[in-house]
Amino acid sequence: MIGRRLVNGVESSAISVDDRGLQYGDGLFETMSAQDGRVRHFERHMERLAEGGRRLGLPVPDAKLVAAECERALAGLGAGSVKLMLTRGPGPRSYRPPAEPSVTRIVVSSAPKPRNDPDDGIVVRLCETPLGLNPRLAGIKHLNRLEQVMACAEWNDPAIAEGLMSAIDGRIVCATAANVFLVREGRLVTPAIRDCGVAGVMRGIVLAAARELGITSDIIDVRPEDLGAADEVFLTNAITGVRPVGEVLGLRRYAAPGDVTRTLIERTTRADA
Amino acid sequence: MIGRRLVNGVESSAISVDDRGLQYGDGLFETMSAQDGRVRHFERHMERLAEGGRRLGLPVPDAKLVAAECERALAGLGAGSVKLMLTRGPGPRSYRPPAEPSVTRIVVSSAPKPRNDPDDGIVVRLCETPLGLNPRLAGIKHLNRLEQVMACAEWNDPAIAEGLMSAIDGRIVCATAANVFLVREGRLVTPAIRDCGVAGVMRGIVLAAARELGITSDIIDVRPEDLGAADEVFLTNAITGVRPVGEVLGLRRYAAPGDVTRTLIERTTRADA
DSSP states (O other), X not given: OOOOEEETTEEOOEEETTBHHXXXXXXXXXXXXXXXXEETTHHHHHHHHHHHHHHHTOOOOOHHHHHHHHHHHHTTTOSEEEEEEEEOOBOOSSSSOOSSOOOEXXXXXXXXXXXXXXXXXXXXXXXXXXXXXXXTXXXXXXXXXXXXXXXXXXXXXXXXXXXXXXXXXXXXXXXXXXXXXXXXXXXXXXXXXXXXXXXXXXXXXXXXXXXXXXXXXXXXXXXXXXXXXXXXXXXXXXXXXXXXXXXXXXXXXXXXXXXXXXXXXXXXXXXXX | OOOOEEETTEEOOEEETTBXXXXXXXXXXXXXXXXXXXXXXXXXXHHHHHHHHHHHTOOOOOHHHHHHHHHHHHTXXXXXXXEXXXXXXXXXXXXXXXXXXXXXXXXXXXXXXOOOOOTTOEEEEEOSSOXXXXXXTSBSOBSOOHHHHHHHTTOOOTTEEEEEEEBTTSOEEEETXXXXXXXXXXXXXXXXXXXXXXXXXHHHHHHHHHHHHTOOEEEEOBOHHHHHHOSEEEEEETTTEEEEEEEETTTEEOOSSOHHHHHHHHHHHSTTO
């Protein structure tokens, strides 16, 4: 079954060409996994959205309203995903944000996508498109995503599941639509998200799970050579969860899933995770 | 009179929430000045659009079609401006661009805005929001404009007409919606647009006019101290043309318009410019 689209609570698939979301990418989004008609990790998504709203000066609607609209969009679908977009709404032609924006709220539900991740881990590549550095925009999930689009346009081999992106100074920061973790000598390592990249909800869930499990996490800069020296590598994303990496093309292969990755998959897919 | 909106040649002000222009800012735009029902410097705008299309892998429609739609949008308005947006169209939820995108073409005309630029030059400030560096996106006029939005949100004093933006390494690159030129000892200086910023159409026209007038232009890195040492400063933008700067707040005042600025204003406002 195909999903539903709600614009400001009304079934519609249209927004105005004057909307600042289109004009400037002036907005935020969340892509959330749904089960049994409800969004998983809803509070974490709303926390990140609120942080994005604070950073952009964009008023974020009440979480109860968003939750109700997500459930409406999921009616009849049950499982799948919900994408919420929040824009600064229609406005006169000017970069300057209006003092009292009429925020546009867009909720789109989708049926689950078939997943064919191999048992021995996905293949990822290193992308050439760099991530520009801007501490003001780092971490939040805003609508300016051309860097990710261009990185994904670099390959079309369906055997390659994802691409790792580096900051302009060579640090590996994240995948195009996922965060990245390394396991080395039993410790977790994940890149610091301080001047580019998105601080993923599933990244936060994995870090919390690791704490509970007594696994130490180092949030530090990661270089390509660190990937080469890792025992395990995995990606995280709210929709696809924890995905073990079997190979970073041109760099090395990993026995996947490794023990730590397997433990974290089990922990984060539990119903109460 | 209010302007018109055309979406793919049809009078409409709606696009789909699935459009990649909204979802990712996956597209380009041009904001063009119009006189007597026609776009000024249309060919230069189409050249930059074509360059953006090449860089993003986005097919750009035939310039004749765009010209005809701009003229339709301007009918009854005559003068004012036309904003053209070109997006990679609706697509399934994925950063990966579709192999054969159905490009969305949006043309919006607007009546001229009243301009109250002071005779002794506008006041500009230095913005704190930095421009992230990304050579893949520099120069072209893409739809990812959150940095400019956040820079404009830094002030609301209407006496301040524009804000200068610096790259993350401190170089001054452009204003939020204009390029910047300095005059020093009779030579023009304008920042190189190599890893951030937009290569404005009016910037190109001013550089061409300077060549014709025998004025040497240096396209180099510009630091705040260079602004302090300049004899004249002006901004360029396709809609507002060449605007003399009377003061950079906290840095210095200039006698405006200076001789070189005045010469370039005259040259670029000629009907055949």
